[in-house]
Structure formats: structure tokens, C-alpha cells
Amino acid sequence: TGQYSGTKKHGQGHWVHPDGDNFEGTFEENKLVGWGVYVTGRRGKKYVGQWADGKMNGWGVYFFNPQE
Numbered sequence: 001t002g003q004y005s006g007t008k009k010h011g012q013g014h015w016v017h018p019d020g021d022n023f024e025g026t027f028e029e030n031k032l033v034g035w036g037v038y039v040t041g042r043r044g045k046k047y048v049g050q051w052a053d054g055k056m057n058g059w060g061v062y063f064f065n066p067q068e
Helices: none
Strands: 002-005 010-017 022-028 031-039 046-052 057-061
Touching: none
Parallel strands: none
Antiparallel strands: 002 010, 010 022, 022 031, 031 046, 046 057
């Protein structure tokens, strides 16, 4: 859900993958950019921070599941 430019995610939004992963933050041409939160559904890992070109980039905190 969120903002689109044509058929591409562009702007603020929330994406959920069928496997449980999800991202809430900013998209640009379907890529994760700016500030956002990505949660890995099955493993419980979470990254809160900056993104560029669809990759973790800049300041952020990566939370790991302590049971791993």
C-alpha cells in the first residue's frame, strides 16, 4: 500500500512479501530509499535506518534474533 508513479512504488508506502518480510518507508522507482524499517518475517531480524538504491546504506541499527 502507498504511493505510486505509474505502476512503480514511489513515495511513502508499506510492502509485505508472502513469506512475511515487510518494509515500511520510502520507495523510489520500486527501490528502497531514504529512511525505512525492514523486518525479516521468519527470522525476526529488523533493520531500522537509511537505504539507497534498494540496499542498506548510511546510518542504521540491525537487530538480530538472540536465539540464532
